[in-house]
Amino acid sequence: MSNIGIVLGRFHRKEVGEMLDEARAVAARRGLGIVAEVWVPGSMEKPLAIKRLLMRDDVAGAVALGIIERGETEHGNVMGHAVISSLIDLQLQFMKPVGVGILGPGINPSQIPPRIRPYAAAAVEACADLIEQG
Numbered sequence: 001m002s003n004i005g006i007v008l009g010r011f012h013r014k015e016v017g018e019m020l021d022e023a024r025a026v027a028a029r030r031g032l033g034i035v036a037e038v039w040v041p042g043s044m045e046k047p048l049a050i051k052r053l054l055m056r057d058d059v060a061g062a063v064a065l066g067i068i069e070r071g072e073t074e075h076g077n078v079m080g081h082a083v084i085s086s087l088i089d090l091q092l093q094f095m096k097p098v099g100v101g102i103l104g105p106g107i108n109p110s111q112i113p114p115r116i117r118p119y120a121a122a123a124v125e126a127c128a129d130l131i132e133q134g
């Protein structure tokens with residue numbers, strides 16, 4: 001059995017908790033073990049937490065779950081670009097998949113509910129696919 005680690009953003013604790021429920025279900029369906037579920041303050045902290053997981057020999061891949069909401073400034077957009085770019089770089093550095101289930105940036109409250117489970121599922125499915133291809 002291959003193992004994954006999941007990094008979750010506390011900034012939207014309730015919604016991301018629902019994403020975690022979906023991620024756990026998909027991981028079980030795909031035969032993946034979850035060796036770590038790491039809560040961090042927000043998306044800015046996800047790259048470091050993901051890198052710590054990818055350094056583990058018992059981790060074949062990782063998943064990042066969270067939401068980057070629409071604010072009054074460009075802060076969310078800048079964060080979204082930087083974080084997702086870093087997560088892609090980490091995949092290539094460690095040659096291990098990182099499933100990205102981060103809603104937004106710039107998502108409005110009404111847009112969140114229908115995306116919670118599909119984004120979480122897609123992130124785990126992508127991670128599982130790339131582990132199987134490896």
Ligand SMILES: Nc1c(NC[C@H](O)[C@H](O)[C@H](O)CO)[nH]c(=O)[nH]c1=O
Nearest residue numbers: 009011041042043044066067068069
């Ligand atoms: N506004 C959002 C944040 N902001 C918090 C940052 O991610 C970070 O924790 C803070 O800057 C301290 O380093 N995080 C999200 O994940 N989503 C947001 O909408």
Ligand SMILES: CC(=O)[C@@H](O)COP(=O)(O)O
Nearest residue numbers: 068069071072073075076
């Ligand atoms: C995405 C965010 O960081 C957001 O919560 C910040 O909002 P603002 O752009 O109004 O500072």
